[in-house]
Amino acid sequence: MNHFNLKSLAFYGIAIxxxxxxxxxxxxxxxxxxKAPPAINNRYRLTLADDIPNCEKPDALILNLQxxxxxxxxxxxxxxxxxxxxxxxxxxxxxxxxxxxKELSLSGKIDRSLLCNIASTxxxxxxxxxxxxxxxxxxxxxxxxxxxxxTRNFRFTAVPQxxxxxxxxxxxx
Numbered sequence: 001m002n003h004f005n006l007k008s009l010a011f012y013g014i015a016i017x018x019x020x021x022x023x024x025x026x027x028x029x030x031x032x033x034x035k036a037p038p039a040i041n042n043r044y045r046l047t048l049a050d051d052i053p054n055c056e057k058p059d060a061l062i063l064n065l066q067x068x069x070x071x072x073x074x075x076x077x078x079x080x081x082x083x084x085x086x087x088x089x090x091x092x093x094x095x096x097x098x099x100x101x102k103e104l105s106l107s108g109k110i111d112r113s114l115l116c117n118i119a120s121t122x123x124x125x126x127x128x129x130x131x132x133x134x135x136x137x138x139x140x141x142x143x144x145x146x147x148x149x150x151t152r153n154f155r156f157t158a159v160p161q162x163x164x165x166x167x168x169x170x171x172x173x
Contacts, residue, residue, distance in 0.1 A: 055116035
C-alpha cells in the first residue's frame with residue numbers, strides 16, 4: 001500500500017505553497033496600506049469665534065467625543081459641568097459622524113440652552129447642526145458649526161481638555 005504517490009504530493013505541495021504566498025501578500029498589503037485611525041481625546045474645550053445671532057455667547061463649551069474606530073458620537077456640555085453630572089445626564093445632545101483623512105464630520109441635535117448660555121432649558125429650542133472639523137497640530141481641531149435655518153457658518157477652535165483641568169473641575173464641585 002503506497003499512500004504517497006507523486007501526483008498527491010505535488011497537489012498538496014502546490015496548495016500549501018499557494019496559501020502561504022497568498023497569506024504573505026495579504027499581510028504585506030495590510031502592513032503598508034491599512035492604518036488604524038488616530039486616537040482622539042474624549043473632551044475638548046470648544047470656543048466659538050463668531051457670535052450666534054440672538055444669543056448670549058457662552059464662555060466655553062465642552063465637546064465630549066466617544067470614538068469607535070473612525071466612527072464618533074459627541075455631545076455638548078457646559079464648561080462648568082463635572083464628569084458625574086455629564087455621565088448621568090440622559091438629555092445629552094446627540095451628534096454622530098465619521099473621521100476621514102484628519103477631518104471629522106458630525107451632525108445631529110444641539111440644545112440652544114448650551115449654545116446661548118440660557119439658564120432655563122424649558123424654552124430652549126433644539127438646533128439641527130452639522131460640524132466640520134479639521135485635526136491640526138497637538139490634537140487641536142479647527143472648524144465650523146452650521147445650524148439649520150441660519151445662513152452663516154460659525155467658526156470655532158477645540159483644544160483638548162487637560163487631565164489637570166478635569167481634576168480641578170472635580171474638586172470645585
